[in-house]
Amino acid sequence: MKGLIRNNFYSMENNIKISFVIALFLAVVSFFVKQEGFIQMIIAMQLSIFIVNVGTSLHADVVSKWNKFELTLPVKSNDIMKAKYISFTILILLGIIMGSITAVYAYAANGFSNARSICYGYEFGLTLSAAMAGIMYPLMLKIGTEKNEIIMIVSAIAAVGLRALLSAVLTPLTGEMNMQHPLVGIVSAIAAAVIFIGSYFVSVKIYRHKEFS
């Protein structure tokens, strides 16, 4: 499985570098911007910027026919999917690390005064990245990667929609439909994590029934 994960990262290497540069630029921007609203959006963007490479990864596999070839390797089909989802988890972790640069600086500059804003950035970023990956990958596996940009946009909209839906569902507990409420943030992040984990099992099932001609 180590080889499969290594291959995933080699094929995304260039795009990951670009994501790093963008995340680093956003971190630098955060040093000069004091508004809490910007800080939380920068953290959310840093958390989710790496996960857009999920589409790149699968598209590269299809173009090079690696997705067909890897089935002939001495690995179980479950392990191929596991390697993919471990790679996605690492991408999310990379986002968390980059987001933490912004969070640490914001804390150093202003203390805990904007802690809620930082938390919101993490919650929203995690919801966006985990739900996006969880929705995007099985969809691409099922219908192909030709329309990967559209699938990515649909996944992002679905991830935001998830948060909106939960804020509506949780109205009796939060008092009003408030997407920035801490409870909505935490429940959304947990729901996105559940989608991500569930997506693995869906992908395994799709992969087992997929034919490569």
Next chain:
Amino acid sequence: MSTALTITGLTKKYSNFTLDNVSFSIPSGSIVGLIGENGAGKSTTVNSILGLIKKDSGSITILGHDTDDFDCAVKEKVGVVFDGSNFSEELTPIKLSKVLRDIYSSWDQSYYNSLLNQLDIPAAKKIKTFSKGMKMKLSIAAAFAHHPHLLILDEATSGLDPVVRDDILDMFLEFVQDEEHSILVSSHITSDLEKVADYIVFIHAGKIIFCSPKDELLEHYGMMKCGAAQFDAVEKNDIVAYRRQDYEWQILVADREKAAKKYPKAMITAVTIDEIMLLYVKGEKE
């Protein structure tokens, strides 16, 4: 004689094509060439063998194991090369070896390095900068480097220049020398198969037309060239396939010695695999 691969009654139905009851085997230590025109069913056969598509019926046994319970230990002993590159374009041959050595327990790094040298493959360049022939050579090097017992190659020599193709074919011949290794090579370049194959499996419209030792085919089959009057005189049972070209009739016969004795005035020549395939596909049958 033990077999490296046995296919019995393999059937796969699509809406517009059926791979129909395909059966053949690869004796250990031999090279079997799978030939047929585009869309004949070569890739469907290869993909079924490798479990990339699900067969409707039939059985496939590789190195004594049924592919329905194909485990990693068996896959370790099978090398695969598809048409074109199989690897991410962003990789270099060095990075590729780092990927594959973590996957194959039998990966032989020094042998891989020597193959890269032998085939003039730049180790540090990205695969996306390679020509089609270079990508194919890399795929073949990677397939050899884990010491497989069975090599399955789908159009592996296409895109290679004649010199490199010759080198690769020599590698195939060397590979099967010890009688334990075997190769299934699907190709439309029948001249390559004439050089290296021990057996020829000819598939047409999803059905196996013949599966015979290559030498037997080249030794016995013949092409009778004659005019209309002589064609009418030929017994229909002696005609495998025929076609008319302008004023000449070309008749494929299964036993050219017998035909030469029976029709002494006819000109009967030896045939190539290409000509056999051509007459079967484009010719008419009695």
